[in-house]
Amino acid sequence: xxxxxxxxxxxxxxxxxxxxxxxxxxxxxxxxxxxxxxxxxxxxxxxxxxxxxxxxxxxxxxxxxxxxxxxxxxxxxxxxxxxxxxxxxxxxxxxxxxxxxxxxxxxxxxxxxxxxxxxxxxxxxxxxxxxxxxxxxxxxxxxxxxxxxxxxxxxxxxxxxxxxxxxxxxxxxxxxxxxxxxxxxxxxxxxxxxxxxxxxxxxxxxxxxxxxxxxxxxxxxxxxxxxxxxxxxxxxxxxxxxxxxxxxxxxxxxxxxxxxxxxxxxxxxxxxxxxxxxxxxxxxxxxxxxxxxxxxxxxxxxxxxxxxxxxxxxxxxxxxxxxxxxxxxxxxxxxxxxxxxxxxxxxxxxxxxxxxxxxxxxxxxxxxxxxxxxxxxxxxxxxxxxxxxxxxxxxxxxxxxxxxxxxxxxxxxxxxxxxxxxxxxxxxxxxxxxxxxxxxxxxxxxxxxxxxxxxxxxxxxxxxxxxxxxxxxxxxxxxxxxxxxxxxxxxxxxxxxxxxxxxxxxxxxxxxxxxxxxxxxxxxxxxxxxxxxxxxxxxxxxxxxxxxxxxxxxxxxxxxxxxxxxxxxxxxxxxxxxxxxxxxx
Amino acid sequence: xxxxxxxxxxxxxxxxxxxxxxxxxxxxxxxxxxxxxxxxxxxxxxxxxxxxxxxxxxxxxxxxxxxxxxxxxxxxxxxxxxxxxxxxxxxxxxxxxxxxxxxxxxxxxxxxxxxxxxxxxxxxxxxxxxxxxxxxxxxxxxxxxxxxxxxxxxxxxxxxxxxxxxxxxxxxxxxxxxxxxxxxxxxxxxxxxxxxxxxxxxxxxxxxxxxxxxxxxxxxxxx
Numbered sequence: 001x002x003x004x005x006x007x008x009x010x011x012x013x014x015x016x017x018x019x020x021x022x023x024x025x026x027x028x029x030x031x032x033x034x035x036x037x038x039x040x041x042x043x044x045x046x047x048x049x050x051x052x053x054x055x056x057x058x059x060x061x062x063x064x065x066x067x068x069x070x071x072x073x074x075x076x077x078x079x080x081x082x083x084x085x086x087x088x089x090x091x092x093x094x095x096x097x098x099x100x101x102x103x104x105x106x107x108x109x110x111x112x113x114x115x116x117x118x119x120x121x122x123x124x125x126x127x128x129x130x131x132x133x134x135x136x137x138x139x140x141x142x143x144x145x146x147x148x149x150x151x152x153x154x155x156x157x158x159x160x161x162x163x164x165x166x167x168x169x170x171x172x173x174x175x176x177x178x179x180x181x182x183x184x185x186x187x188x189x190x191x192x193x194x195x196x197x198x199x200x201x202x203x204x205x206x207x208x209x210x211x212x213x214x215x216x217x218x219x220x221x222x223x224x225x226x227x228x229x230x231x232x233x234x235x236x237x238x239x240x241x242x243x244x245x246x247x248x249x250x251x252x253x254x255x256x257x258x259x260x261x262x263x264x265x266x267x268x269x270x271x272x273x274x275x276x277x278x279x280x281x282x283x284x285x286x287x288x289x290x291x292x293x294x295x296x297x298x299x300x301x302x303x304x305x306x307x308x309x310x311x312x313x314x315x316x317x318x319x320x321x322x323x324x325x326x327x328x329x330x331x332x333x334x335x336x337x338x339x340x341x342x343x344x345x346x347x348x349x350x351x352x353x354x355x356x357x358x359x360x361x362x363x364x365x366x367x368x369x370x371x372x373x374x375x376x377x378x379x380x381x382x383x384x385x386x387x388x389x390x391x392x393x394x395x396x397x398x399x400x401x402x403x404x405x406x407x408x409x410x411x412x413x414x415x416x417x418x419x420x421x422x423x424x425x426x427x428x429x430x431x432x433x434x435x436x437x438x439x440x441x442x443x444x445x446x447x448x449x450x451x452x453x454x455x456x457x458x459x460x461x462x463x464x465x466x467x468x469x470x471x472x473x474x475x476x477x478x479x480x481x482x483x484x485x486x487x488x489x490x491x492x493x494x495x496x497x498x499x500x501x502x503x504x505x506x507x508x509x510x511x512x513x514x515x516x517x518x519x520x521x522x523x524x525x526x527x528x529x530x531x532x533x534x535x536x537x538x539x540x541x542x543x544x545x546x547x548x549x550x551x552x553x554x555x556x557x558x559x560x561x562x563x564x565x566x567x568x569x570x571x572x573x574x575x576x577x578x579x580x581x582x583x584x585x
Numbered sequence: 586x587x588x589x590x591x592x593x594x595x596x597x598x599x600x601x602x603x604x605x606x607x608x609x610x611x612x613x614x615x616x617x618x619x620x621x622x623x624x625x626x627x628x629x630x631x632x633x634x635x636x637x638x639x640x641x642x643x644x645x646x647x648x649x650x651x652x653x654x655x656x657x658x659x660x661x662x663x664x665x666x667x668x669x670x671x672x673x674x675x676x677x678x679x680x681x682x683x684x685x686x687x688x689x690x691x692x693x694x695x696x697x698x699x700x701x702x703x704x705x706x707x708x709x710x711x712x713x714x715x716x717x718x719x720x721x722x723x724x725x726x727x728x729x730x731x732x733x734x735x736x737x738x739x740x741x742x743x744x745x746x747x748x749x750x751x752x753x754x755x756x757x758x759x760x761x762x763x764x765x766x767x768x769x770x771x772x773x774x775x776x777x778x779x780x781x782x783x784x785x786x787x788x789x790x791x792x793x794x795x796x797x798x799x800x801x802x803x804x805x806x807x808x
Binding site (some may be wrong): 027099116117118120121122123148192193194196197198201203205206207208209210224227228229230403413415416417419472475477479484485486487488567568569570572 | 586588589590591592593594595596597598599600602603604632648662663664666693695696697722723724725726730767802807
């Protein structure tokens with residue numbers, strides 16, 4: 001790693017000159033400052049003993065003010081930088097008037113240090129300090145966030161970078177953390193209340209009669225067909241740019257977070273989606289990106305022009321800017337209700353060109369689990385070598401049943417909380433993600449990811465488990481298998497070291513980033529012994545995603561949708577891994 | 586840990602919510618008298634079971650309220666789109682009125698139609714019914730045209746209340762609402778009402794016109 005090529009003073013004055021950002025009561029941590037020379041600049045939390053003080057401070061970003069919940073006084077929190085193989089004690093002190101917690105997202109830790117109140121530990125009471133003690137067993141880009149009372153939506157998150165013990169498989173001359181988030185002045189509890197009152201409350205991009213007359217969006221017959229099913233093809237995100245400012249490293253577009261580089265350098269960008277409710281499309285217009293890591297796990301380098309990053313996912317990319325020009329980082333909300341532009345530049349004060357938000361996508365038949373075009377009818381498997389098809393134009397829906405209850409296994413409980421059932425859910429791991437089906441450049445799909453090193457456990461899964469992602473958008477009910485966590489479902493139980501193929505079936509019309517704590521699973525994407533390892537998978541609407549899991553971590557673990565309001569609505573299960581079964585290794 | 590466990594479950598799907606929707610709060614100017622009319626409902630509770638209230642009323646400014654109706658009861662989700670409501674209805678206006686048991690079905694029909702059907706049984710054994718339907722047609726993101734219909738039906742003659750048996754009144758409305766915010770929308774519109782059959786005869790006997798159209802203006806707000 002190269003040290004900064006700028007002295008500290010010039011960085012700070014440069015940042016002050018750019019000061020379009022109002023932060024009351026807290027500055028930015030060094031890594032997130034506009035004008036930073038890199039993720040190593042300023043103070044980082046390192047070593048074997050680290051203290052994090054949780055507090056709160058009023059913050060205004062993008063004209064939106066709210067009481068932020070902070071780590072060491074800042075939003076986003078400080079960068080925690082550790083080394084593979086080291087021991088660490090993270091002491092988290094609660095300065096709030098309510099319980100708090102920190103979950104180390106993607107870190108493999110003993111279950112009692114996973115930081116989920118009610119599963120791994122009781123939580124941290126006001127005035128208490130909790131010591132998390134563990135050994136770092138991995139390298140890569142991760143992040144931390146609160147798992148208490150929606151504090152994550154109020155700013156309690158920050159990046160973690162772990163340097164490898166050995167050689168860096170994807171070397172770089174400079175690095176920046178690019179942490180994406182969404183920031184609203186509406187408290188997340190109020191957001192949830194509004195959505196329970198009116199499912200489309202934040203959607204300001206619905207179809208209109210004016211649009212129909214202007215020849216926009218669906219034609220009349222399609223609108224009638226979708227209306228008959230009480231389905232809204234514009235329902236891409238629940239909480240939108242009508243209330244969110246989208247941020248890069250805590251800065252909105254105007255505040256223009258700027259990271260420095262020297263032309264010719266290999267610049268590593270560590271993308272983290274720390275949003276509460278926003279999946280982002282990420283691109284650097286006119287500059288290709290080489291993906292080298294997904295969820296902190298090394299992958300074979302793959303070049304692309306754009307990728308969608310689900311909530312809680314991380315992607316590391318390497319770019320090689322050759323010109324001394326400002327480069328835009330565009331993080332666009334997938335419903336196109338807003339975006340954030342940040343800048344990479346050879347010197348402070350440069351502003352990368354802004355781009356317009358692209359036209360918002362419409363959901364199609366495939367997003368309802370109704371599209372058979374990608375399926376090999378004989379075997380029911382997805383041909384990953386086939387070109388990705390554009391969404392089919394909806395034809396006649398006359399005989400379509402959006403809720404054929406004969407199609408779900410008995411494990412799914414059908415009640416008011418299950419409004420739709422995917423009739424023919426296709427394996428969509430090879431599909432371009434929502435809204436990027438037809439863009440004219442390369443787009444990353446999960447099928448493009450191959451692990452850099454083969455997974456040691458090559459056993460064929462002993463059994464299969466199917467979990468349905470279920471919802472009623474109108475009532476704003478979200479669940480797994482039709483049951484909310486509040487209804488006390490049985491935990492999903494695994495024997496220690498058992499190998500299981502888990503298939504997530506999305507019966508809803510939204511993508512869901514599903515996160516399993518304490519483990520990495522391998523996406524069944526056709527890469528055989530190079531199946532990519534992830535902690536979070538964004539399951540496309542109406543489709544399926546399978547992963548192979550070696551249940552190698554004894555304990556109770558959280559398993560949930562990482563859209564924070566879905567999790568709080570009940571889309572959550574406890575996964576329990578017990579050593580009392582015959583071990584298979 | 587037990588406390589944290591129960592808190593996690595509560596916060597993962599059991600949290601209670603509430604809503605008050607003042608659907609119509611309107612002024613109806615007219616040659617003889619300026620009238621007012623309101624309709625509001627609300628609920629509190631979880632995803633499938635809620636306590637609910639509903640109120641409707643109308644009258645002329647400067648006079649006594651002609652109808653004040655208050656309902657309270659239990660709202661239960663029966664499928665993804667529809668709720669059943671059971672409770673009581675008490676009328677409060679001066680003059681003859683009733684206490685009634687209510688059973689209602691309400692929800693979202695195909696094509697995004699908001700529909701409601703209520704069945705009332707009074708303490709005197711009279712059976713009546715009311716159905717309402719409305720549709721929000723978005724012209725733009727903020728401008729909404731709402732056609733609305735209400736039908737009233739009675740199983741028997743109730744001279745004291747001016748009700749004839751059968752279909753006894755129809756009200757059709759068309760309102761154009763501008764949503765300043767999602768929750769605050771002033772509107773203008775027209776409302777046409779017609780009494781039928783025995784109810785029309787009772788109205789004529791009271792020197793009332795059995796039908797009439799009025800310009801309406803008002804506000805829809807919810808919280």
